[in-house]
Amino acid sequence: MGEFLLTIVVEGMLKKLASLALEGIDLAWGLKGKLQKLNKSLTSILAVLHDAEEKQGREESVKIWLQKLRDVAYEAEDVLDEFGYEVLRQSVEGSTPSRKVSKFFSASSNPIAFGLHMGKKIKKINDELVEIKNEVVGLGLIIGRERAPQTSVSPITHSFLEKSEQVIGRxxxxxxxxxxxxxxxxxxxxxxxxxxxxxxxxxxxxxxxxxxxxxxxxxxxxxxxxxxxxxxxxxxxxxxxxxxxxxxxxxxxxxxxxxxxxxxxxxxxxxxxxxxxxxxxxxxxxxxxxxxxxxxxxxxxxxxxxxxxxxxxxxxxxxxxxxxxxxLKRLQDEECWSIIRKMVETGNDKASISGNLEVIGKDIARKCGGVPLAARMLGGLMRNSKEESDWSSIKNNPVLDSRGDDGDDVGILPILKLSYDHLPSYLNPCFAYCAMFPEDHRIDKEQLIQLWMAEGLLRTTNEQ
Structure with missing residues (x-):
């Protein structure tokens, strides 16, 4: 499981914790304080997870931090699954903890022993999560950082030109x-x-x-x-x-x-x-x-x-x-900038590009290597914000310097990865799920949504 699914794992654990609290199971086993602490730690980590998932590709320290978090997250998920199994077992036997706490366990189970056993596991996880959480400030992770959606390019081809297909220099x-x-x-x-x-x-x-x-x-x-x-x-x-x-x-x-x-x-x-x-x-x-x-x-x-x-x-x-x-040859840098500029100017904010932004934008265009698709993908990122700091962040991203000039296909992949990293984190697994289909498979939209729902990949809001 890749880093992008950590968000799904953590959100799933928070839902399980809420369910345990709702059923009164945390009280039944005397684990309310420990589970509340686990909830607090997971909530704090979730707030910076979006930013960490983007930075892990270029900062080794963040990559190591995510690896540690992933290990602890799997361990915590296993512990919560143990709770879920015990709840299911008791439900099958016809007893619910909210009604008959004294009869929650069968004769073969000891509630005190089970509570102590699980309490030790949760304490160990809490201690590890606190240590992980304390590293957030030193890593410079930003709380609540999200990305705007990007338009993906369909692999299915046909003979008709789309309006979104910028054609320059051909x-x-x-x-x-x-x-x-x-x-x-x-x-x-x-x-x-x-x-x-x-x-x-x-x-x-x-x-x-x-x-x-x-x-x-x-x-x-x-x-x-x-x-x-x-x-x-x-x-x-x-x-x-x-x-x-x-x-x-x-x-x-x-x-x-x-x-x-x-x-x-x-x-x-x-x-x-x-x-x-x-x-x-x-x-x-x-x-x-x-x-x-x-x-x-x-x-x-x-x-x-x-x-x-x-x-x-x-x-x-x-x-x-x-x-x-x-x-087919590569485009000139000015042609790449023209593609980027058109992409930026077709965004919601159609304000003119300032002189400073144009300087940064042309620097980014030079890093496209004359590849139109790279210019389109970067233009899609840049139109989401016209802040100099955001454009400078894209320009200085080491991913743009990792492409070779030998004409190999790896030239475009790092830029595609950069665009993928800038998707909202909750869309990453949805996008990655499409890799389950064969190349050039015609995916039915309604069927895909149903599959996402079945996998629990769709995030709900108060309105929907």
Whole structure:
């Protein structure tokens, strides 16, 4: 269990303590004072836990503090579970402590011995929590610090541009890809033009811009979009092509020959553009198998496939003309600042950015490494506050200096982690829960809420 779930654990223990007090069980076992002290310590620690969970990534002392707290929290949770078990056992036997304290324990149980035994455990936990609580001031943890919600980016891709997708500095890339498509249409029956680049550069958005331009200029009879992702499944790809052409989801067709036959019928006499987004496959035989079926369904000459991938090997095995690919480059620092500025100015507070803030903002933009996604994520953080201290805190966060310049995917991950750390702590486990689903799985909103509720992850308020 990660640090972000400590909040859930501590809040759960406070609820258990409240339940014990309500039933009068603390009095029945003579543990009222000890349990009240435990409640007080947990409440104090909960107040700084949000801040600690953010800082633990960059301050080793806070990370050690959280580790100690986690160990004690698990121990305390076990003790409270013992209480819960005893309450349940007595409930099954038909006796309740609030009505018959003298008969609360069965003949095999001794209330005095049980109270002394549990009292020793609680005292040990209280002593450890007091020690942990006393370290709060020295660590500089802030009481009650919370974060505003951030917008997460959905991994499901489609061909339509969202209003929230900031596109800056890519006009030249669109023109170059269109030019490659025109050249490819002239000399091949089925051509492939890969768009290659590291994570976060905007390969998918560039493909969307190209599709939009192609539709406006009516260069192809049909445009088809399929999100491939890490599992290269030929039947799924062909099936989703058919669904995209039909504009409906007829369910997964189990017969590959039927899918190919319907695609051939639908594309008869037509020139098509197919976008295979987010391809990871590096096996030549898998690609050759798909290409053979695509050659069967082709309606006419001049069909083109755009492949977006972060892997050079994938581009090499799929491209039909060596070198006929588009290498997506990093943005300039000024372009990253433009993205950040637009993100900030679309927030609730649309006041102008002061000169001092602009200086700090441009320093942050330089740390984006030319990656548009990094600029978007940081802009999302910065628009929640226009205080110089908050922007300086982001600028000076060592996470922004931990990214390499080798083009590896790790470049964007620390910034995504920084954005995750700035979520309200009660949303962290909700967000992390989504990792239970397969990549690119279409998550039903209502079902997800029900699952969160079943896991006890949703925090209630007085109003809701």
């Amino acid at each position: 006009d030249g890339d669109v023109s170059e890809v269109i030019n490659l498509l025109n050249i490819s249409c002239d000399d091949q029956v089925l051509s492939v033009v890969p768009i290659v680049g590291m994570a976060g550069l905007g390969k998918t958005i560039l493909a969307k811009l190209v599709v939009k331009e192609i539709k406006d200029r009516k260069l192809f009879d049909e445009t088809i979009w399929v999100c491939v992702s890490q599992k290269f499944d030929k039947q799924r790809i062909l099936g989703e092509m058919l669904q995209d052409l039909l504009g409906t989801n007829n369910g997964a067709l189990s017969n590959l020959n039927t899918i190919v036959s319907q695609l051939k019928e639908k594309l008869e006499g037509k020139k098509f553009l197919l976008v295979l987004d987010d391809v990871w496959n590096e096996k030549l035989q898998d690609w050759e198998s798909l290409k053979n079926d695509l050659s069967i369904v082709r309606g006419s000459n001049g069909n083109v496939i755009i492949v977006t991938t972060r892997k050079q090997q994938t581009a090499s095995i799929m491209e039909t003309s060596p070198g006929r690919r588009h290498e």
